[in-house]
Amino acid sequence: MVRPHVVILGAGCSKAAVPQGDANGMRLPLMDDFLDVVRPVKDALESAGVPIDGKNFEEIYSSLVTAGHSDVQNRVESLIFHYFKALSLPNEPTLYDHLLLSLREKDVVATFNWDPFLIQALKRNPPLSGRAPQFRFLHGNVMVGFCERDAIQGYAGTLCQHCSKPLSRSRLLYPVAEKDYETDTMIAASWKQLHLDLNHAFMVTVFGYGAPASDKAATSLMQEAQGNSIQNQLKLFEIIDVKTREKLLETWDPFIKNYKHNYKIYQDFYCSYIARHPRRTGEAYVDQYLNGTWICDNPVPRELSFTDLWKWTKPLLEAENLADP
Numbered sequence: 001m002v003r004p005h006v007v008i009l010g011a012g013c014s015k016a017a018v019p020q021g022d023a024n025g026m027r028l029p030l031m032d033d034f035l036d037v038v039r040p041v042k043d044a045l046e047s048a049g050v051p052i053d054g055k056n057f058e059e060i061y062s063s064l065v066t067a068g069h070s071d072v073q074n075r076v077e078s079l080i081f082h083y084f085k086a087l088s089l090p091n092e093p094t095l096y097d098h099l100l101l102s103l104r105e106k107d108v109v110a111t112f113n114w115d116p117f118l119i120q121a122l123k124r125n126p127p128l129s130g131r132a133p134q135f136r137f138l139h140g141n142v143m144v145g146f147c148e149r150d151a152i153q154g155y156a157g158t159l160c161q162h163c164s165k166p167l168s169r170s171r172l173l174y175p176v177a178e179k180d181y182e183t184d185t186m187i188a189a190s191w192k193q194l195h196l197d198l199n200h201a202f203m204v205t206v207f208g209y210g211a212p213a214s215d216k217a218a219t220s221l222m223q224e225a226q227g228n229s230i231q232n233q234l235k236l237f238e239i240i241d242v243k244t245r246e247k248l249l250e251t252w253d254p255f256i257k258n259y260k261h262n263y264k265i266y267q268d269f270y271c272s273y274i275a276r277h278p279r280r281t282g283e284a285y286v287d288q289y290l291n292g293t294w295i296c297d298n299p300v301p302r303e304l305s306f307t308d309l310w311k312w313t314k315p316l317l318e319a320e321n322l323a324d325p
């Protein structure tokens with residue numbers, strides 16, 4: 001299978017990865033509890049006299065932008081950047097490590113998350129060197145930098161490979177109702193690439209992304225990228241989310257109605273196709289859905305240490321080398 005498995009991550013994924021908080025006990029927010037978790041932002045809004053009662057962060061931020069409170073807006077943006085920059089994965093293998101080791105270099109991880117977990121997981125797993133899936137940062141990221149002149153993306157704090165100037169910090173795209181994905185070059189390039197990825201994908205997994213209704217641009221871009229319904233009958237759409245099935249069907253109806261019965265809903269990542277068929281989602285999909293074969297699971301062992309996890313992954317990587325030298 002050369003077509004990509006596209007995995008789209010939202011805040012619920014990072015929360016599921018560190019349910020008790022990061023390495024230092026810092027908690028991961030969802031939109032609804034954002035101000036209770038990212039306390040410095042709440043404190044700054046309160047000391048500036050911004051009314052926050054009964055509103056979520058999305059509504060408050062939009063009102064700051066509309067009212068032209070640029071000093072408070074800049075302060076809030078800076079506090080958010082530093083909160084997310086300080087987050088760190090716990091020392092033992094996490095869901096992010098399992099996710100990345102379970103995907104291949106042809107696959108794609110597109111994330112709405114600002115936190116550094118994806119890149120921290122990439123850097124600390126040597127088997128992923130040259131073998132990692134491709135990343136798309138749909139709302140910017142604290143670990144990513146960009147050279148606008150050369151359209152080159154890399155780690156924040158490093159130099160552009162072309163002009164040797166420091167990469168500029170990724171802009172974080174903040175929650176306003178009408179997001180414009182075209183104004184920032186790096187974010188626009190990620191979205192354009194995701195369009196192509198979705199058109200080629202044999203399977204799409206959306207993990208913990210809970211706000212499609214309020215993000216009109218994101219919803220319409222993803223719908224547009226679905227192609228025609230005949231193509232979709234050959235694709236599988238997976239949702240991983242802790243919300244109820246009824247709520248998820250309602251939220252994602254415009255997106256999954258073209259899939260007929262080819263969609264699955266899981267509450268737990270470790271029940272998903274990725275975790276049950278690590279590095280072989282494409283082959284398992286062909287066997288199960290196109291050839292009608294009864295297939296066995298080969299679940300990613302979630303209790304292993306890093307060293308044992310890499311040993312477990314090694315034969316899968318070696319088989320890929322033989323199949324595609």
Ligand SMILES: [Zn+2]
Pocket residue numbers: 147148149150151152160161162163164165
């Ligand atoms: Zn450059």
